[in-house]
Amino acid sequence: MSVASRQDTGFVRAALGHPAFLAGLALTALFVLAALISFLWTPFDPEKMQIAAKLQSPSAEHWFGTDHFGRDVFSMLMVGARVSIAVAFVAVGIGIGFGVPLGLYAAANRHGLIDEIVMRGNDLIFAFPSLLLAILITAVFGPGAVNAIIAIGIFNIPVFARLSRGAALSLWTREFILAARVAGKGSTRISVEHILPNLMNLLIVQGTIQFSLAVLAEAGLAYVGLGAQPPTPSWGRMLAEAQTFISLAPHMALFPGLAIVLTVLGLNLLGDGLRDLHDPRLRRSRA
Amino acid sequence: MNVSKPLAAVSAIAMAIGLAVVPAQAARTDIAVGMVLEPPNLDPTAGAAAAIDEVVYANIFQGLTRFTADGEVVPDLAKSWDISEDGLTYTFHLQDGVTFHDGSAFDAEDVKFSLDRARADESTNAQKALFAEIADVAVIDPQTVKVTLSEPNGSLLFNMAWGDAVIVAPETAETNAIQPVGTGPFRFDDWVKGDHVDLSKYADYWGEPAKLEKVTFKFIADPTAAFASVMAGDVDAFPNFPAPENLEQFKADSRFSVIVGSTEGETILAMNNKKPPLDNLKVRQAIGHAIDRQTIIDGAMFGYGTPIGTHFAPHNPAYVDLTEESAYDPALAQELLKEAGVSDLTLSLKLPPPSYARRGGEIIAAQLKEVGINAEITNLEWAQWLQEVFKDRNFDLTIVSHTEPMDIGIYARDDYYFQYGDPDFKAIMDELNDTTDPDKRTELLQQAQRKIADDAVNAYLFQLAKTGVANAKIKGLWENSPTQANDMTEVYWED
Numbered sequence: 053m054s055v056a057s058r059q060d061t062g063f064v065r066a067a068l069g070h071p072a073f074l075a076g077l078a079l080t081a082l083f084v085l086a087a088l089i090s091f092l093w094t095p096f097d098p099e100k101m102q103i104a105a106k107l108q109s110p111s112a113e114h115w116f117g118t119d120h121f122g123r124d125v126f127s128m129l130m131v132g133a134r135v136s137i138a139v140a141f142v143a144v145g146i147g148i149g150f151g152v153p154l155g156l157y158a159a160a161n162r163h164g165l166i167d168e169i170v171m172r173g174n175d176l177i178f179a180f181p182s183l184l185l186a187i188l189i190t191a192v193f194g195p196g197a198v199n200a201i202i203a204i205g206i207f208n209i210p211v212f213a214r215l216s217r218g219a220a221l222s223l224w225t226r227e228f229i230l231a232a233r234v235a236g237k238g239s240t241r242i243s244v245e246h247i248l249p250n251l252m253n254l255l256i257v258q259g260t261i262q263f264s265l266a267v268l269a270e271a272g273l274a275y276v277g278l279g280a281q282p283p284t285p286s287w288g289r290m291l292a293e294a295q296t297f298i299s300l301a302p303h304m305a306l307f308p309g310l311a312i313v314l315t316v317l318g319l320n321l322l323g324d325g326l327r328d329l330h331d332p333r334l335r336r337s338r339a
Numbered sequence: 340m341n342v343s344k345p346l347a348a349v350s351a352i353a354m355a356i357g358l359a360v361v362p363a364q365a366a367r368t369d370i371a372v373g374m375v376l377e378p379p380n381l382d383p384t385a386g387a388a389a390a391i392d393e394v395v396y397a398n399i400f401q402g403l404t405r406f407t408a409d410g411e412v413v414p415d416l417a418k419s420w421d422i423s424e425d426g427l428t429y430t431f432h433l434q435d436g437v438t439f440h441d442g443s444a445f446d447a448e449d450v451k452f453s454l455d456r457a458r459a460d461e462s463t464n465a466q467k468a469l470f471a472e473i474a475d476v477a478v479i480d481p482q483t484v485k486v487t488l489s490e491p492n493g494s495l496l497f498n499m500a501w502g503d504a505v506i507v508a509p510e511t512a513e514t515n516a517i518q519p520v521g522t523g524p525f526r527f528d529d530w531v532k533g534d535h536v537d538l539s540k541y542a543d544y545w546g547e548p549a550k551l552e553k554v555t556f557k558f559i560a561d562p563t564a565a566f567a568s569v570m571a572g573d574v575d576a577f578p579n580f581p582a583p584e585n586l587e588q589f590k591a592d593s594r595f596s597v598i599v600g601s602t603e604g605e606t607i608l609a610m611n612n613k614k615p616p617l618d619n620l621k622v623r624q625a626i627g628h629a630i631d632r633q634t635i636i637d638g639a640m641f642g643y644g645t646p647i648g649t650h651f652a653p654h655n656p657a658y659v660d661l662t663e664e665s666a667y668d669p670a671l672a673q674e675l676l677k678e679a680g681v682s683d684l685t686l687s688l689k690l691p692p693p694s695y696a697r698r699g700g701e702i703i704a705a706q707l708k709e710v711g712i713n714a715e716i717t718n719l720e721w722a723q724w725l726q727e728v729f730k731d732r733n734f735d736l737t738i739v740s741h742t743e744p745m746d747i748g749i750y751a752r753d754d755y756y757f758q759y760g761d762p763d764f765k766a767i768m769d770e771l772n773d774t775t776d777p778d779k780r781t782e783l784l785q786q787a788q789r790k791i792a793d794d795a796v797n798a799y800l801f802q803l804a805k806t807g808v809a810n811a812k813i814k815g816l817w818e819n820s821p822t823q824a825n826d827m828t829e830v831y832w833e834d
Contacts, residue, residue: 099705100705101634101638101701101702101705103634103637103638103702106638120584120638120698121638121698121701121702122638194717195717195718196717277718281715281716281717281718282700282701282704282716282718283701283704283705283716295562295563296562296563296566296582296584296585297584298563299585299588300584300585300587300588
């Protein structure tokens with residue numbers, strides 16, 4: 053207990069001394085919070101149209117103004133955060149859920165046929181530009197939030213498979229793994245009980261980075277009309293719809309654009325910060 | 340340089356005089372016209388796409404008759420005609436001295452070839468119905484053609500004015516899709532796919548020569564890019580500008596004139612009449628009453644558009660205003676749904692790309708929600724829409740603008756995508772085709788309008804406005820769209 057708490061204090065102190073990490077954490081928390089609050093409350097119904105009040109500039113009533121249907125942009129952004137976060141979360145989940153077991157399995161059966169198949173399959177998906185692949189998938193299966201999740205999830209799989217395989221390979225040569233093998237544990241058990249826990253930090257860092265890429269990919273898909281379908285608000289589509297209004301109502305493009313930029317920035321800073329904090333050697337060598 | 344002072348002074352004076360004497364530079368004779376969609380080919384006799392006619396109609400190809408800017412049908416390649424007493428024989432007298440752009444002469448044989456080709460069984464003409472009553476086309480002499488009908492058709496001259504009925508030469512008919520050869524005042528120069536089509540003035544044109552030397556049609560699908568290209572002067576005129584929200588800015592800018600007119604585009608919320616529960620009249624009526632047309636016009640079209648209550652253009656003299664019959668009344672809509680025994684209704688709403696459909700669809704979905712109908716929006720590209728909705732009829736609701744003139748006849752087609760084909764309606768249409776008396780025709784047309792409004796086949800939204808923008812110095816553009824065309828024959832630049 054005492055050892056753990058001392059470790060925690062160390063982490064917290066290190067974190068407090070890392071302004072980029074704190075900024076990332078704050079930005080991310082802001083958007084997660086906005087998404088969570090949107091379940092309970094938004095200033096206006098994000099789908100409620102008030103054609104008479106369209107294209108209003110930001111005001112005390114409509115904080116971020118209204119769009120071309122007179123909907124409240126702030127409320128739409130809050131609900132849009134929900135969509136972004138949900139899509140990214142599930143997509144990264146798919147990436148980890150499929151990618152990590154594949155990577156671990158490949159590492160445990162190094163140079164086997166399965167290893168080859170899994171890793172060359174990964175190369176195949178990697179060879180495709182990720183957003184193009186996502187567009188391809190949604191174009192084939194039809195636009196919508198679920199298909200966007202699947203599309204983004206699929207290109208997340210090889211990222212995690214490769215990462216966990218690489219890390220697992222170096223772990224397999226370590227003495228404590230050798231000890232476990234001597235003790236008679238099978239390779240699946242070793243992978244789960246000894247390798248996976250040692251990959252956790254790495255996965256958290258990579259997961260955060262992938263999360264930001266997924267948010268960006270979701271916005272990109274929605275921008276070209278392949279994401280969540282109207283009337284569900286989505287940042288990418290808000291940005292696309294704002295295009296022809298850019299000189300009439302620049303706030304329509306500005307706020308969704310800022311939301312995307314700040315979220316991605318926040319997640320990236322958070323990911324970088326986590327990596328620094330989890331890998332003190334890297335941090336020291338940088339400093 | 341060592342120029343002596345007197346010489347420099349002289350040349351300076353000369354330059355000054357030169358500038359003063361030479362009048363303001365001569366008016367331009369070239370024009371770049373913006374279009375949203377690129378035509379799939381350039382043969383109006385073998386494709387339904389409006390974009391084909393928007394390039395070639397009256398510019399490259401001509402028919403026996405043509406539409407003017409006001410929608411009037413006037414002589415074109417036929418300078419006059421005689422109609423027999425029984426209305427079955429039309430004798431067309433053709434213009435003299437007409438040549439195709441490849442230099443070959445135009446005569447009665449070309450007319451016979453074109454009409455026979457269009458009405459043949461294997462014809463790929465998109466509007467074969469236009470020629471349905473033609474029983475025979477006979478060449479009397481090179482300047483005279485006799486068209487015999489199987490039954491009287493009061494709209495033959497109107498039909499002959501369509502882009503689908505233009506006259507082509509047998510030698511070039513097969514290659515018109517990529518290398519159109521017609522008789523019009525402009526000849527085809529070049530087509531850079533995905534970018535533009537170039538036309539130039541045809542020197543040996545038989546009629547009043549065009550005032551422009553060169554016409555370029557540029558294809559710009561993205562409304563933002565369209566706005567930028569007009570602002571930058573890359574495009575001189577955009578007759579069907581895709582973003583009505585930008586018109587106010589053009590209006591405020593003295594460099595541009597905004598041309599707002601009417602089109603033949605009845606914009607409708609089409610319903611799949613064979614698919615339950617849309618086969619129930621009460622459900623369709625409920626949808627009609629759930630929709631507030633003016634809000635859609637304001638919200639999706641920024642006020643441009645006229646509400647309609649049936650599938651007919653309000654500027655047509657035979658139009659009946661039936662908007663009251665399906666007036667906005669959400670309470671009545673809910674009542675009708677209850678009577679129909681329908682609750683928790685979820686319908687697909689598939690939307691093609693134009694903003695009238697995408698934006699109108701969002702507004703309609705919100706309005707339907709108010710009466711308890713859940714419309715699930717799917718945004719489709721044109722190709723997907725044509726396949727899924729138009730061909731496969733895999734939809735409940737969709738929004739589209741029917742831009743062909745006088746197209747109420749589509750309601751008589753069994754296989755048309757909204758699947759109406761009511762026998763009583765077909766009877767009205769049959770009678771209409773047999774009638775030449777104008778008063779009787781008007782009466783029948785009004786009967787037809789009432790029939791499809793009573794049956795609430797579709798929800799009739801609004802007549803699409805033609806919202807164009809052009810350089811203020813350009814004159815002679817069409818204000819209205821009586822047919823799908825960008826007629827450049829009268830267009831010129833003011834000095």
